[in-house]
Amino acid sequence: MQAVVCHDFGEWSVTEVPEPTPEANDVLLSIERVQLSVTECNLYYGNEIAHYEAIRDRLQSGSARLFGHEFCGTVVETGASVDRFESGDRVYAPGKIPCHSCQQCRTGFELHCPDKTYIGYDIPGALAEYAAFPAEALCAVPDGVSDAETAAMQPLASAQLTVDEAPIDSGDVVAVVGTGVMGFQCAQLAMLRGAGDVIVVDVDPEKLAIAERHGLTAIHAAETDPVDAILDLTNGIGADVVFEAVGGEQNDSTGGSDPLAQAFAAARTGASVVQVGYIIGEVAFYPRQLRSKSIDWLNPVTGATAHTPNATTGEHVAKLVADGRVSIDEYVTHELDGLDNFEKAVEITMHKDQYGARGPAQLIL
Numbered sequence: 031m032q033a034v035v036c037h038d039f040g041e042w043s044v045t046e047v048p049e050p051t052p053e054a055n056d057v058l059l060s061i062e063r064v065q066l067s068v069t070e071c072n073l074y075y076g077n078e079i080a081h082y083e084a085i086r087d088r089l090q091s092g093s094a095r096l097f098g099h100e101f102c103g104t105v106v107e108t109g110a111s112v113d114r115f116e117s118g119d120r121v122y123a124p125g126k127i128p129c130h131s132c133q134q135c136r137t138g139f140e141l142h143c144p145d146k147t148y149i150g151y152d153i154p155g156a157l158a159e160y161a162a163f164p165a166e167a168l169c170a171v172p173d174g175v176s177d178a179e180t181a182a183m184q185p186l187a188s189a190q191l192t193v194d195e196a197p198i199d200s201g202d203v204v205a206v207v208g209t210g211v212m213g214f215q216c217a218q219l220a221m222l223r224g225a226g227d228v229i230v231v232d233v234d235p236e237k238l239a240i241a242e243r244h245g246l247t248a249i250h251a252a253e254t255d256p257v258d259a260i261l262d263l264t265n266g267i268g269a270d271v272v273f274e275a276v277g278g279e280q281n282d283s284t285g286g287s288d289p290l291a292q293a294f295a296a297a298r299t300g301a302s303v304v305q306v307g308y309i310i311g312e313v314a315f316y317p318r319q320l321r322s323k324s325i326d327w328l329n330p331v332t333g334a335t336a337h338t339p340n341a342t343t344g345e346h347v348a349k350l351v352a353d354g355r356v357s358i359d360e361y362v363t364h365e366l367d368g369l370d371n372f373e374k375a376v377e378i379t380m381h382k383d384q385y386g387a388r389g390p391a392q393l394i395l
């Protein structure tokens with residue numbers, strides 16, 4: 031079968047590799063689509079972000095099958111011990127695979143496992159015609175969810191986990207700084223949690239128009255000072271919960287116009303600021319600002335496995351998309367045919383503004 035093989039940072043080819051054989055606990059998938067993630071694209075170029083060392087070490091020991099943890103696959107074969115899936119099910123992988131043997135796993139805290147297996151980093155991902163993954167990593171999607179939505183589902187599972195940790199009460203005003211993929215998803219999920227108003231801040235008029243169509247209050251940050259606008263909308267009080275969903279390089283936690291500074295400034299006394307974006311490098315930080323406003327700065331866990339006895343996070347968000355309560359397909363704007371377009375998809379995903387892309391590019395296999 032054909033697969034993307036990386037030879038070094040920025041060097042790759044589509045290569046003929048053996049088809050995987052599923053072990054007893056595995057499921058063999060025919061891959062329909064892959065959506066790249068910004069993290070994967072940064073790692074492809076060798077940028078020193080999370081997982082850089084692991085990827086560098088793998089490439090130093092030879093060519094490697096990397097990336098492809100966001101995908102839509104169809105089950106073609108199940109291992110002898112797998113009874114949760116059958117042929118034809120369409121699946122995605124909402125989270126990471128815990129080790130099941132460390133202290134955290136044995137005491138029921140798999141989300142905090144320090145030795146998780148990452149699809150596409152520790153084991154080959156879905157940038158191939160077929161892939162075999164442990165069944166526990168997979169989640170089936172209901173009819174009515176498209177292949178494009180399935181491939182775009184994994185970030186929504188993370189967004190759900192993030193919103194679950196945010197202390198949103200009925201009627202709260204929630205502000206979301208940045209309406210990228212995760213910001214728009216957190217905003218929609220905050221509405222479902224019972225927020226009275228959800229205010230989103232961005233500089234992209236198209237994203238803001240989409241947000242307004244979904245009942246969110248949109249603020250164009252290049253035209254209006256977003257902090258002033260949020261204070262105006264809350265009678266000078268500030269938002270009850272603020273999501274910082276931009277991340278990237280920022281300089282100052284409280285001064286200037288960095289998204290994190292805007293988040294703290296737009297938060298009311300006693301509010302929570304929820305960190306969604308990954309901030310790169312160091313930020314000047316003034317704890318007194320948080321102390322004087324009694325602000326909680328929440329950094330939610332990542333991984334998306336737990337929810338309730340009746341639903342994993344992964345199953346729950348697929349249902350929200352299936353019945354139209356959350357929209358994710360409006361952020362799938364660039365679809366390319368075949369693994370040969372891997373580098374083009376990386377390029378689009380890394381430079382979304384330049385290509386007019388709202389979300390990451392998808393490859394159709």
Ligand SMILES: [Zn+2]
Binds near residue numbers: 130
């Ligand atoms: Zn563990």
